[in-house]
Amino acid sequence: MPYNMRPLSLYRSQVQIDAGYKFAIRTHRYDSGGNSLLLRKSGTGSVYHYYYFDLRYGIADFLEFGAQTNFIRHGVRSESETYVTASLTTSDQITVTKINEVKGFGDILFSATLRLPVQYKWFDLSATGGIYVPSAEYRQEKPAHTITNITSANSYTVNLHYNYTNGFGVLVYLIESQVKFTFGKYSLHAGFTFRTPAKEGTSIRWEENLTEKQFFYYDKSYKYLLSDAFIADLSLHYQATGWFDIFVNTNLQKTSGGWTEFWGNKYRNRETELVTLEPCFELQISPSLRVCQTAGFPLKGKNADAPFYLFTTVRFSNFLFVR
């Protein structure tokens, strides 16, 4: 069904499976003053590989249940540092490189969406409630530091490699509302999402000692409270033909509140903000198959990564139990 004729939730007995892949290039970052920092120049740029899975089912024409999760792989390098000592007879040099790797499945979000119980013509309104179940068991894994390029007793390279997992680690609630207007071939779609943690979480942080070129690891427990997240979307769609919907979306993401414990003290989490412009299109390939492609361009932000990304989603939908 073309986008401009589609309600905000699935029809009764309709099942929809989404599988998506986002490739993001993180060459910029916004600092606390909103200035854009070029990470590429310092060699600390990186890429994200983000996979997304979503399953939804229409219980009634105005009620749907859904479950979604994701998988991420992302390695962030820090600037390398070299320490040089020189005497009359020798010159020793120790180089330290550092990479923080985030890898793994995210938590599973279970959600229910309720929309206006009338046939969709030009106006629709929906409300969603959801809960992230901490299935990913967010917990830092043991680092995998190495020592390479040993040229003498005191000349070598220390490669610090920290391993992080995905997910929140605690129950997180989600509330969402969406509204949609259609005027012929044009549609306006707006959404607002609020995410807040149910309680404080406890996790571990790995630290290390280097003795005789051997690493000894130990972990320390710490507490944290996730920040609240606010996400607002506004998109304008044009249904060029029955099988082609082209649209542009503006996305605002903001986080505030929350804290993280370091050495027994609670430090407030930084507030973040990011505005992204997303030109997109959706192709109806067959009655049950659609492909959606989005390009994301960061416009402004604070304390946030500013990646450019391409997000491709394949959507399969069909009716179950209907003869």
Add this chain to the structure above:
Amino acid sequence: MKKLLYIIRPALILQGLLFPSLCHSQIEKQLTPAEIKQQTIVTEPVTLKKGFFRAGTIMNYRIADKYFTDKGEKEYYESNIWGSKSSYNLTFQYGISDRLEVEFATEYMNSRQESQTSEYVAALNTTRTLELKQKGTGIGDSYFKLRYQVISENNHSISLTGNINVGIPTGEKNPTEIRSAEKYDLPVGSGNFTVATGLCARTILYPYSFTGSVNYVYNFSGKKKFNVADMVEKEFRPGNMIETSLGINLHLNEWIVFSNEINYQYKGKGTINDHYTSLLPLSWSASYRPGLVFQVKKFRLGESVTIPVKGRNVAADPLYIVMIQYIF
């Protein structure tokens, strides 16, 4: 029985006179799928028909993030360096006959390497920042290719196409614009001639097509500077290469094709001044390339991602490919 024939004969004659389209469609059914369906990558002939000309561009983009080690393990580049490589490939294909096609391809390269490190010198109690900034832009290497249908799809259910490919090192092979050991322009060419030959088989079971190919690339020796500090060019010869691929393409509808290909490449050890070197190691890779190809009459737009699955001494990052073609 005779009465029945009197009825059937005039009916057949009448049908032939009044409904020529029906007769025509019966003839069409005898043609191969490549001729009756829209000319997509599934249904088009394996080589261009005589007098047809196709121009296109292929854009590749890759960022250096991970690599397969000498032991075949996938690892991050540990040091902080930003490396990206893109190429804009122009291809021109012409059908000399219905079975013979010639192709010329050249590319514009754009590669970049940037890094910044801090150095603390204890004896002098000073800190200095080392910046590395290298880029390589310009016309890269060029290729001539001949493809001939050894077994034509018109007569058999499987076609077999042979090809000969000559690589010409038209791109700059040495570092240029050397301002310091860290700041210079990267080479955009390989610096040696290559000759490749291979076979490609294809069969169509509409809406599917199945392909398989094998290619052997012979590298001639060349001369170039491997390091910015090299005063003279060194003689080198990269190892020869074998490439194989298997593919399944599927029509999602009349004009969109979902392409799938698995690829295997093996490259032997190379030499510098007739000695094996770690700069040209033995390498291999196995990769999967899914893609979507949109066909709008004579215009074709395709996008695909090459995902390295396994390998040794090769990049492990996805390669993004966008293809635009038009047939004249």
